[in-house]
Amino acid sequence: MTTTTSPPAPRATPPTSPPRRVPQHVRDLVARVTGDEKHDPSAHSTLDVVWTLYDQVLRVDPARPEAPDRDRFLLSKGHGPASTYAVLAAKGFFPASWLDDVASFDSPLGHHPDRTLVPGIEIGSGSLGHGLPLAVGLALGLRGRSPARVVVLVGDAELDEGSNAEAIQVAGRYGLGNLTCVVVDNHSDSLGWPGGIASRFALERWDAAEVRTRDQPRLTAALRRTEPDRPTVVVVDTTTTSESTATPGTTVKESA
Amino acid sequence: MTALAPPAPALDLRTRFYAELDPLLDAHPDVDVVLAVIGSGYMGRAIERHPGRVIDVGIREQALIGVAGGLALAGRRPIVHTFASFLVERPYEQVKLDLGHQDVGAVLVSAGASYDVSAGGRTHQSPADVALISALPGWTVHVPGHADEVAELLHREAAGTGRTYLRLSGQRNARPGPVDGRLHLVRDGAGTSSSGSAPLVVAVGPMLDTVLDATADLPVRVAWTATPHPLDVDGLRALAGPAPVLAVVTPYLEGTGAGEVAAALVDRPSRVLHVGVPGETELRRYGTPRDHAAAHGLDAAGVRRRVTSLLG
Numbered sequence: 001m002t003t004t005t006s007p008p009a010p011r012a013t014p015p016t017s018p019p020r021r022v023p024q025h026v027r028d029l030v031a032r033v034t035g036d037e038k039h040d041p042s043a044h045s046t047l048d049v050v051w052t053l054y055d056q057v058l059r060v061d062p063a064r065p066e067a068p069d070r071d072r073f074l075l076s077k078g079h080g081p082a083s084t085y086a087v088l089a090a091k092g093f094f095p096a097s098w099l100d101d102v103a104s105f106d107s108p109l110g111h112h113p114d115r116t117l118v119p120g121i122e123i124g125s126g127s128l129g130h131g132l133p134l135a136v137g138l139a140l141g142l143r144g145r146s147p148a149r150v151v152v153l154v155g156d157a158e159l160d161e162g163s164n165a166e167a168i169q170v171a172g173r174y175g176l177g178n179l180t181c182v183v184v185d186n187h188s189d190s191l192g193w194p195g196g197i198a199s200r201f202a203l204e205r206w207d208a209a210e211v212r213t214r215d216q217p218r219l220t221a222a223l224r225r226t227e228p229d230r231p232t233v234v235v236v237d238t239t240t241t242s243e244s245t246a247t248p249g250t251t252v253k254e255s256a
Numbered sequence: 257m258t259a260l261a262p263p264a265p266a267l268d269l270r271t272r273f274y275a276e277l278d279p280l281l282d283a284h285p286d287v288d289v290v291l292a293v294i295g296s297g298y299m300g301r302a303i304e305r306h307p308g309r310v311i312d313v314g315i316r317e318q319a320l321i322g323v324a325g326g327l328a329l330a331g332r333r334p335i336v337h338t339f340a341s342f343l344v345e346r347p348y349e350q351v352k353l354d355l356g357h358q359d360v361g362a363v364l365v366s367a368g369a370s371y372d373v374s375a376g377g378r379t380h381q382s383p384a385d386v387a388l389i390s391a392l393p394g395w396t397v398h399v400p401g402h403a404d405e406v407a408e409l410l411h412r413e414a415a416g417t418g419r420t421y422l423r424l425s426g427q428r429n430a431r432p433g434p435v436d437g438r439l440h441l442v443r444d445g446a447g448t449s450s451s452g453s454a455p456l457v458v459a460v461g462p463m464l465d466t467v468l469d470a471t472a473d474l475p476v477r478v479a480w481t482a483t484p485h486p487l488d489v490d491g492l493r494a495l496a497g498p499a500p501v502l503a504v505v506t507p508y509l510e511g512t513g514a515g516e517v518a519a520a521l522v523d524r525p526s527r528v529l530h531v532g533v534p535g536e537t538e539l540r541r542y543g544t545p546r547d548h549a550a551a552h553g554l555d556a557a558g559v560r561r562r563v564t565s566l567l568g
Contacts, residue, residue, distance in 0.1 A: 068331070116359050123329070124357045127349065133319050134354055137326020137334075140311060141288070145330075163350075166316035170323065174311075 021216060022051045029086035032099040033109075045186045045238040046153060047083035048213045049223070050075075053151060053182075054087045057223045062092040065119040072122045072138055074152040076131020077184065078112040084121075085109055093120035129161025132181060136171045139179040139231075149178050149226065156185040156197060171231045172204035179231040181206075182223065184213075186238045201233040213238045265403060269424040270367045271298070272403035273337075276410050278302040280335075281309055284414045287333045292320040294338040294367070321347040324362045325354030333361070333414060339373070340366035340382035340423065344389060356392050361417045363410075364389075369425035369462075370508050370533050371548035378540070383533035387512040389421045390485045397485035399423045399461030399507065402432035405482055409435050425507060426545055427462040437483040439491035443468065445477040455501040457563055458492070460484045463505045463554070470559035474567065476503075487516040500526040503563050507554065509535050529566040531559060 058071040089096040102109045108117035112126025135152035198208040209222040222234040266272040291312040303310045313319045324334035343366045373380035413420045445454040455476045459467035510532030549555045
């Protein structure tokens with residue numbers, strides 16, 4: 001028998017520095033992304049999540065952006081890349097000067113990101129509903145071969161795309177413990193989600209949590225959480241700054 | 257050591273594909289097979305001997321391609337299979353973005369061809385598949401006409417990294433040909449008055465035996481390829497001569513590849529006929545693949561009529 005992969009190594013202890021809000025210098029980097037970026041509110045709604053992931057959760061090394069066992073972050077909601085660009089620049093994946101001419105002909109950074117042009121960008125995205133299916137395939141390919149986690153960020157309106165329903169079902173049935181989906185819920189979906197978003201994942205055997213974007217400790221805890229036998233979903237409500245409505249991992253109840 | 261001779265390899269292209277998967281998974285540890293139900297009942301041995309490496313996502317063709325793209329991003333080599341309608345047409349944006357735009361490879365293996373599922377009607381027919389795939393950057397299209405060609409192409413592509421479409425058909429030729437991507441002269445037209453410059457009929461994949469039958473007594477040369485895209489430009493230019501009179505006979509949508517042929521011959525005065533499944537009208541009939549070939553003018557009599565019109 002031959003194999004080209006090594007068995008999964010035990011995961012290192014997650015970073016333990018105290019959770020912190022997005023620092024001003026990262027916010028300044030976001031502001032450097034050209035002001036006429038098409039989907040500005042969308043970009044900012046993801047900043048807390050993306051910063052927390054790169055600062056507190058993901059095992060990535062900007063010096064080795066292609067390391068086989070790196071954790072993968074997939075920005076599926078590709079129309080809001082400013083925060084991801086800013087966080088990647090802040091963490092040293094590419095020079096901050098790249099942020100100053102986004103979407104020019106010579107810039108590797110566009111209004112939708114291209115993985116072949118940008119260190120640290122794991123997928124080209126922009127057309128909605130592609131990130132989660134790709135993440136499911138990535139998780140299937142890495143499972144049992146690498147300690148890497150796969151974390152994919154989608155928007156609540158993006159979930160309208162039916163391809164997500166297929167992927168949610170497949171991930172649940174295959175019990176992908178190395179997969180986490182973060183739903184940034186800014187309540188921009190067109191026809192609503194009666195019963196809530198998290199319950200749809202929970203029904204498909206995902207471990208579901210709901211947090212509010214500014215509840216930093218709970219957001220961090222929810223993003224760190226994995227279950228060995230099932231994928232996790234974290235629904236992040238970005239529309240309020242009050243305390244979270246649910247503790248990560250608690251059973252999701254139906255709500256309007 | 258076994259006292260029993262192994263069973264003869266299957267002659268049906270699709271059956272051979274299924275039979276090759278078990279040894280293929282043995283030989284290529286980075287290969288995974290991705291299915292949307294179709295075919296899962298025919299590869300029990302591969303599923304049993306390679307747990308976790310045959311991934312059936314159920315009847316979810318967007319996930320079929322998306323998962324394949326993710327597997328490729330993880331360094332796996334996905335072989336993806338279902339009927340052409342559901343492999344190419346239904347998830348076409350996934351093929352474009354989850355494979356092409358991510359710049360990853362996969363081997364898409366379709367069954368059903370143009371009208372193998374003649375009794376199933378239009379929902380299960382996809383004569384435009386090769387045109388659609390060829391419209392996307394970086395794809396190679398193989399249209400084998402013999403089961404041995406399927407096995408050779410499959411093992412070669414499993415070891416590769418590119419984006420490949422392998423189109424399996426119920427129609428097949430009596431003998432295998434070389435699947436090296438080149439255009440091969442099969443009949444040189446000896447006995448005709450000027451064989452070197454006699455019109456050239458290019459048969460693609462499983463059309464070869466039909467073309468040979470159709471043109472047996474016509475003053476033409478016959479060439480063949482199992483790889484219509486990218487076109488073997490050098491081979492075509494070498495065979496076509498200085499003033500090409502050419503027919504291209506395909507088992508899929510008529511005119512597929514016409515741009516490549518025209519570009520290859522742009523510096524020569526040429527007359528080119530494309531023969532394939534007509535695209536303007538939907539054949540709302542059932543029956544057998546043979547019935548459909550006749551209705552489309554893709555049986556020997558129909559091909560002969562078309563080629564004769566080229567000879568003028």
